[in-house]
Amino acid sequence: MGEPTRVRVLLLSPRNRLLLIKYQNIGPTGVPRPCWTTAGGGRGSDESVERAALREISEETGLSLVRLGPVVWYGEDGQRSADWKITFEEHFILAFAPTETISDRGWTEHERNQIIETRWWTIEELRRTSETIYSVGIADLLDPLLSGNYPAEIIKLPPI
Template sequence: MRKVARVVLLDPEDRVLLLHGHEPDDETDDWWFTPGGGLEGDETREQAALRELAEETGITDVRLGPVLWRRRCSFPFAGRRWDQDEWYFLARTTQTETAATALTELERLSVAGARWWTCRELERTHETVYPTRLAGLLRALLDEGPPPAPVTLDTEIV
C-alpha cells in the first residue's frame, strides 16, 4: 500500500487547484486530480504534501492546514496497478501562477497542466475528477469549514 499525501489547495477566491492527467500513451484517457504523491524515505505526510505541491505546481507560498479526508484507492496506470492510502490536506495560498518545476519522468509523460476550478464548475463538469465526490466535498468544506476529524471516504477501485 503506497502512502500518499494530497493537497486541496484553495486560492483567495476559494477555487481549488487540480492537475490534468492522462495515460502516458493515450491522452484521451484523462482525468483531473489534486496535487500530491507518495512519501519518500522517512518524510512525514505533511512534508510530502508540501514537497509534491512545489514539484508539481511550483507553489511554495502555502499555509498547510488539517487533514480533511482519507481514502484508499486502487487503479491501473502506466501498465501497473496502484494501491494507495491517501490523506488530503487543506491548504491556502495567494500564489496562483503554476509551473511544474520537478516532475518525474512518468509525470512529464502524463501531466498535461493545471487549472483552478470553482466549486460550481466542478459540480457541472462531465470530466472525470478524483476523488469522484470532490465537488460535494468541496461544497461542504466551503459551507461548513474543515471537519473536526478526517473523514474516511469510500474506497475507490477503478
C-alpha cells in the first residue's frame, strides 16, 4: 500500500457500450506502447472514489449528468507504467452516461499529447479486438455488470 491511487470509471452509455481511451503510453524511454483503458486518473488522499470519478468523468468527457453505480473491482497496475516503476492502486466504479456525445474541452495539455482516440465499445468488440486493453479480460469482467449483476463484494483483480 502507499502507492499512488487512481479511480477507473466503467462508463456505460445508454446503448450499453463502454467508453475507452487510447493512450500513447510513453514511458521514460520515449517508446510508445499504445493501449486502451477506461476513463479515470489520480485520486487525492482526501478524495472519495465517487468524487474522483465524477471529477475525472467531467474532465475527460465533459459529461456532468452521470449516475454512479457501485465500486466493483480493485486492481494493482504496474504494467502501463512499468518503465516508471510505479504500481497504481485502482478502484473501478460503474457509471452511467446519459449520452455518447463527449467533449475534450476539459483535457489537460498532457492528455492532449497522450490521447490518441476515444471510443465507445460493445462487449462483442471488446471480445474480438487484438488491441491492448486494460484491465486484462475486461469483456468477461464487464459481462455480468451489463446484466445488472453486481458483485456483493469488490472483486480483486489479478495484478498486472
